[in-house]
Amino acid sequence: MQRPLDTRRVPTATPTRRAPRRWRRRIALGLAGGLGLLVLAGGLGLFLLVERMDASRAQLDGTRDVAGLRQPATIARDARGRPTITAASRADAAFATGFLHAQERFFQMDLSRRIAAGELAALFGAGLVEVDRDMRRHRFRLRARRAVDALPDSQRRVLDAYGRGVRAGLAALDAPPFEYMLLGTEPTPWAAEDTLLTVYAMYLSLQDADAxxxxxxxxxxxxxxxxxxxxxxxxxxxxxxxxxxxxxxxxxxxxxxxxx
Known part of the structure; x- marks a missing residue:
């Protein structure tokens, strides 16, 4: 007796062969989508970094009204970017110098004071605690404060003018130096003793520590x-x-x- 064809069983082998193709297609689409998101996130991160770097550039042209100057001061740069400062007094020249330094090199200034004071771990993490501990034995920040307090009034006025210039130069940037964005932190204000700490840091860099x-x-x-x-x-x-x-x-x- 001839049996009728069971059409429900005939195509069963076909889905079995096509199923892996569908999964491969889904996996490929998922990977492509994930890669696209990574590229998009990387591009956005690069765009933000470039924007931050551009916003943290020093002002090269124009004028700016800043509190702390007794008379107008000028910062002129030649074709190679080398600055010349013109001011009516030594204090105003110190202010303009601090302004210029902060605009162009504040992060490097920050590193110098932190090296001498033993405060690098606060910026870079616990991996530098031992380095900071070695430096704090010298108590350079305390020594710098005492040295500042012992300065004659004429020298203290110049030092304070420089510090005001540093703070004004940092505040005049459209954004803090981009290194702080990479570290996820913000710069701390410049104190009078920080200027002397950079001198100590230079001494540490140049001396022959173990002869x-x-x-x-x-x-x-x-x-x-x-x-x-x-x-x-x-x-x-x-x-x-x-x-x-x-x-x-x-x-x-x-x-x-x-x-x-």
């Missing part, structure tokens, strides 16, 4: 003598060292004695 340079020079002179050592470790260069008074450092002479 390794002096020891190496001693070994060099002992091993090679006074004929070769000055040539290999010269005190300066006539080409790269330019003294303010116009004098020049003579090049170290070529050694003539036999090599020890």
């Amino acid at each position: 390794s340079q002096e020891r190496n020079l001693t070994y060099l002179y002992r091993a090679l003598g006074p004929d070769y050592a000055p040539f290999l470790a010269p005190r300066g260069s006539p080409r790269w060292d330019a003294a303010l008074d116009g004098t020049r450092i003579a090049a170290a002479p070529l050694p003539t004695a036999p090599l020890p």
